[in-house]
Amino acid sequence: MENKTGFICDESYFWHQTGNGALMLTAGNWIQEDVHAENPESKRRIKNLLERSRFIKELEQIEPRYATRKEIETNHTTDYVERVTTLSDAGGGDAGEHAIVGPGSYEIALLSAGGVLTAVDLVMKKTVSNAYALTRPPGHHAEQDGGMGFCLFNNVAIAAKYARAKYGLKRIVILDWDVHHGNGTESAFSSDPEVLFISIHQENVFPKNRGSVSYVGEGEGVGYNVNIELPAGTGNEGYNYTFEHVVEPIIDQFQPELILISAGQDPSRFDPLGRMLVTAEGFYQMAARMKTLAEKHFNGRLIACHEGGYSTSYVPFCTLKILEAFRGKRSVVEDPFDLGYHEGPIYPNQIEAINKVKEIQKEYWNLA
Numbered sequence: 001m002e003n004k005t006g007f008i009c010d011e012s013y014f015w016h017q018t019g020n021g022a023l024m025l026t027a028g029n030w031i032q033e034d035v036h037a038e039n040p041e042s043k044r045r046i047k048n049l050l051e052r053s054r055f056i057k058e059l060e061q062i063e064p065r066y067a068t069r070k071e072i073e074t075n076h077t078t079d080y081v082e083r084v085t086t087l088s089d090a091g092g093g094d095a096g097e098h099a100i101v102g103p104g105s106y107e108i109a110l111l112s113a114g115g116v117l118t119a120v121d122l123v124m125k126k127t128v129s130n131a132y133a134l135t136r137p138p139g140h141h142a143e144q145d146g147g148m149g150f151c152l153f154n155n156v157a158i159a160a161k162y163a164r165a166k167y168g169l170k171r172i173v174i175l176d177w178d179v180h181h182g183n184g185t186e187s188a189f190s191s192d193p194e195v196l197f198i199s200i201h202q203e204n205v206f207p208k209n210r211g212s213v214s215y216v217g218e219g220e221g222v223g224y225n226v227n228i229e230l231p232a233g234t235g236n237e238g239y240n241y242t243f244e245h246v247v248e249p250i251i252d253q254f255q256p257e258l259i260l261i262s263a264g265q266d267p268s269r270f271d272p273l274g275r276m277l278v279t280a281e282g283f284y285q286m287a288a289r290m291k292t293l294a295e296k297h298f299n300g301r302l303i304a305c306h307e308g309g310y311s312t313s314y315v316p317f318c319t320l321k322i323l324e325a326f327r328g329k330r331s332v333v334e335d336p337f338d339l340g341y342h343e344g345p346i347y348p349n350q351i352e353a354i355n356k357v358k359e360i361q362k363e364y365w366n367l368a
């Protein structure tokens with residue numbers, strides 16, 4: 001179905017500086033200067049591809065607002081926010097574990113979180129049916145008292161809390177398909193039955209000792225945390241199988257009033273920080289499935305906020321396909337990297353991993 005899709009982006013998002021490191025490390029000692037994995041190009045090239053293909057004209061381009069400090073502090077401690085501010089004003093530093101702050105990053109991070117808050121208002125007020133916020137810096141690893149994994153403030157968690165406070169929502173889903181576990185988001189809602197957190201990630205990548213399938217939340221939140229660890233090499237078919245057998249039935253039973261996606265395009269087949277085989281079309285399929293679910297329950301309220309994705313060449317195509325699914329209309333662009341390889345057929349170890357999730361989650365949800 002065609003609908004209005006919001007696209008939230010700001011040039012400032014590309015000005016957050018992560019320095020001259022290599023992959024996820026900073027330069028120095030044995031690390032020669034290189035381009036840091038979390039550099040602006042993968043995101044800037046999304047905007048470029050949207051413009052060159054003119055698909056941007058199919059989207060409602062909307063400017064993000066700044067989140068207020070008070071809004072950030074709904075999810076982060078005052079001490080931590082102060083630390084980011086101080087580092088940012090001093091020209092940069094590390095606000096946690098691989099959480100690089102550059103000059104002025106604090107203000108850009110406020111605009112990044114504010115981008116998702118803008119999306120929440122747009123969707124709740126029906127200005128658009130769904131929205132994509134090209135947020136940078138990303139957020140899902142950020143814990144309440146510290147940054148982590150290139151993330152400063154947890155954009156999606158702040159947005160869920162905002163949607164609940166402002167619009168009185170009682171059932172929000174956060175689906176995190178970034179290849180790494182969404183530890184910060186999980187922590188924010190681990191004992192919260194009103195926010196169902198589902199993370200699909202590659203097993204044992206990042207962060208260490210998080211994302212185990214056996215962790216189902218705590219206190220009142222038991223049963224509202226779904227960790228889906230998949231083995232390296234899982235591709236489109238494995239992800240589709242996961243949606244069909246776990247993600248969709250659980251979301252269906254939860255009946256969400258709003259769906260937020262932590263959209264990291266690092267399960268892509270060319271990502272340097274993950275080992276999955278999802279193609280651009282695979283991202284289209286996941287986005288289309290989420291759109292169908294959102295439409296089924298509450299008029300299609302669906303928001304994606306950008307997380308990781310480090311293949312500067314391929315992330316733009318994956319993200320374009322997500323936007324096509326959201327908009328309900330195809331662009332003129334066909335994935336040029338789709339050279340007719342297999343799309344990651346499903347192997348027994350993948351089915352085994354998904355069955356393991358089902359066994360654990362069957363205690364809380366009806367799963368066939």
Ligand SMILES: [Zn+2]
Nearest residue numbers: 178180264308
């Ligand atoms: Zn990631």
